[in-house]
Amino acid sequence: MIRHHPNTDLLTDYTVGSLSLAPTISVTTHLKFCDQCRDSVHSLKQLGGALLSDAEPETVSGDLLSQTLAKLDVESVTQSSAVDALADAQSTKCDDELKGIPNYLNKFLPRNGLSWRKLSSSVTVAPISVGETQYELALHKICAGGKTPVHDHHGVEYTVVLKGSFSDEDGMYHEGDFVVREPGDVHRPFATQHEDCICLSVLEAPIKLKGLGRVLNPFMKFQPS
């Protein structure tokens, strides 16, 4: 059973689309494991639907409907199949050890496989580049019984357990659990004895550009030109 979930603040930011790329991926990954949070997100979207229905209408141009109808004839239904094909092609190449992780993640993995590198005797990491600068997205693997070095955080860290389990001073985390570590938290996670633990982690980049950071990383932002 999943015990650790994103809190309501994070789910709200997620639902309205204000989280940037990597944190969004981590929450969606948790939702693959968690019916409860999926229902919560649906509830928050219902509120979005209600606010939309209650919005003050703005008259649209008289020919917008006819223009739109004209485009429907040109549009075909083939659009989404290309994306599916891409995801399928990628999923066949994923590492054996990643069997059992949500298929959803396959589309973000590098096409020529992950490159794992050693962080310490028992921890390996495989970065996933999604073109985001504010957060680092990566898979972490802790060998069965392995301990990670004690570390603290300069930025917030979101972790989703994909396989196996790990513990730290505060508790034990199983498949699907969503763990948040705030800046300043010091902890030393270790994997359980009998099984490797694989996690998806999102770490706020250590270099903080105060004031500029948000402007420089407008993944979901926009300053109209």
Place this chain on the structure above:
Amino acid sequence: MVKMAKRPQQRTTMALIEGQDWNALLQRVGSHQDKDAFSALFAHFAPLLKGFLMKGSNLEPEQAEELVQETMIKVWRKAPSYSPAQAAASTWMYTIARNTRIDWLRKHAKISQQTDELVAEELFDENEESSPFTSLIQTRNSKNIKDHLGELPQEQLQVLTLMYFQGKSGQEVADELSIPLGTVKSRVRLALQKLKLKLSPNGEGTEAYAQ
């Protein structure tokens, strides 16, 4: 035979339009590529979408209409996968509008090549089976929202509006209103409580909730 079958269907579309049954109209768009049903949805939702997108934002009216059009084209394309058991038409429309805006903003912000491949629909990946409780929760939520949305204090509604209409994060809303992030969070939570939205009792969330 074909003619016989077509007549009652047209009447039904008319009846649905008169009854403003958006869920059923959306379904009809999906099952019959029914342009009358689509036009009725457009007449209702396009002005709402435009108002929703423009409120407080710095979008030009033409940009907002471009987004409305993109949203409605996606509605047409995705309608065959719409199921009223999984979402109300308004919830479904909101989700498509949100994804359309995210992609549009990213396209216009000219981010690196790599992220251009990822579209919001893939990030959120919502073509999911719902849980056994979903439709029960939905029915209760929609009644509660209808009953209590009008009762929200202005300051709570304002925060929700900024977040939902403009896609702003709690932090951005705090910056915009020059109030502490904690105040934004508590307004959102109070509003969600008042609306009696069914949210899961979150492990870490409940701790934060008590603070």
